[in-house]
Amino acid sequence: xxxxxxxxxxxxxxxxxxxxxxxxLKEFDPESGVVVETWKLNVTPEGLEESYYLVLAEVKxxxxxxxxxxxxxxxxxxxxxxxxxxxxx
Ligand SMILES: [Zn+2]
Numbered sequence: 001x002x003x004x005x006x007x008x009x010x011x012x013x014x015x016x017x018x019x020x021x022x023x024x025l026k027e028f029d030p031e032s033g034v035v036v037e038t039w040k041l042n043v044t045p046e047g048l049e050e051s052y053y054l055v056l057a058e059v060k061x062x063x064x065x066x067x068x069x070x071x072x073x074x075x076x077x078x079x080x081x082x083x084x085x086x087x088x089x
Pocket of ligand 1: 006019020
């Protein structure tokens, strides 16, 4: 995710801030978010035993898509684009 000194936060890398036009955008990795919705992926690649979930989560008011190997809800830990249950493992 990216953030700008004007307060803009976005989920995609950009060259310019869409709000103020600044090039001084900082990348950051969100550490946690709140799950808005979860979908199970019914079609998984052959050879993979695990089922996957697509997770729509909200971080600082911005919605991002994560993946998970188990259904998650509420507040989750975000690690490398994956949503992890809090306090587990
Ligand atoms: Zn800005």
